[in-house]
Amino acid sequence: MTFPNDIKLSMRDCILKVLWPKDDIVTFFRNNSCTKSDIDALGDHKTLHRYQIVDNMFTYLSTKPDEGLGQYRAMLQSLVNWQQFDPYYFEKLGKLDKTEAERSITHLKQLQEIRDHKIQERRKAQARKEAATKVPSTTLPELKTKFISLLQSEVIGAKRGYVLEEILQSLCKISSLEVTEPYRVNGEQIDGSLKYDGEHYIIEAKWQEKAIANEAVYQFAGKIEGKMYGRGFLFQSTDLAKM
Structure with missing residues (x-):
């Protein structure tokens, strides 16, 4: 200063x-x-x-x-x-x-x-x-409609993963959780992070037809290992579809 x-x-x-x-x-x-x-x-x-x-x-x-x-x-x-x-x-x-x-x-x-x-x-x-960024720009019914459009394949290809990220980001904001936008660290893609009960969690969002394999879980564990947070949430499309 x-x-x-x-x-x-x-x-x-x-x-x-x-x-x-x-x-x-x-x-x-x-x-x-x-x-x-x-x-x-x-x-x-x-x-x-x-x-x-x-x-x-x-x-x-x-x-x-x-x-x-x-x-x-x-x-x-x-x-x-x-x-x-x-x-x-x-x-x-x-x-x-x-x-x-x-x-x-x-x-x-x-x-x-x-x-x-x-x-x-x-x-x-x-x-x-800062307050404006915390105000939800969408509603739960709108998020539901957006997610259903993904299930109905109205959005195809890699775009579905990005839309899923947006849905999760909006859901966190509606839930009054502190959340960051997706970013890259040393070439590594981070889909975002959220803060809950004083702890930070890395977010990983995946959209794929088959249930997620153990290998992907291990890769995610390796991604958060050594990070300051040391915690994370892994979201996969089929899991969300069952909720």
């Missing part, structure tokens, strides 16, 4: 408008999750301009494996709740302007609110999408 650039720029502006001494800027970094190595990366900060201290720290944090996410989050929370306006620099020396500082903090808060709103909307959209 990358910290938003617009918020980083606003944070930079806030830091320079609420802190004047260079040592105070470095202390701010230290108090907001920046490590000793982060601080050391600045070198002799007294030889830098105030804005260079901030820019160099932000640049350094962005090169870290986590891109300084923890430090940026800590700084953000500190700045949006900022209440320290040192009278010595704001009033006596006039180095800083409280009105401008408060305006910058308000802008930062607005950016944070916009970002949080977008995150919430994305989460809601994802939740709606």
Whole structure:
């Protein structure tokens, strides 16, 4: 996850408008999750301009494996709740302007609110999408009709196996079971999987006229052996026809 650039720029502006001494800027970094190595990366900060201290720290944090996410989050929370306006620099020396500082903090808060709103909307959209996939798109009578059409050979050849997979997928959804679509792993076809009572099961669906042979059962056992699930359901057309 990358910290938003617009918020980083606003944070930079806030830091320079609420802190004047260079040592105070470095202390701010230290108090907001920046490590000793982060601080050391600045070198002799007294030889830098105030804005260079901030820019160099932000640049350094962005090169870290986590891109300084923890430090940026800590700084953000500190700045949006900022209440320290040192009278010595704001009033006596006039180095800083409280009105401008408060305006910058308000802008930062607005950016944070916009970002949080977008995150919430994305989460809601994802939740709606996931909920939609769990809503059955067909009914039991429709599945029954579809299965009977298979028995009556209205669908022929290899297509019958794929239709059987679809029927099983829909049946799982109607039964409120978590189910995955068919997929391939290292060239191996998996007709799907379902979750029941906290356990995952691989699904194997076969359509053939004769009763399934032991060899096919052993092959299926070999398929699930060594898998994370270690469990499976083997469906065969003649078995379903007797149900």
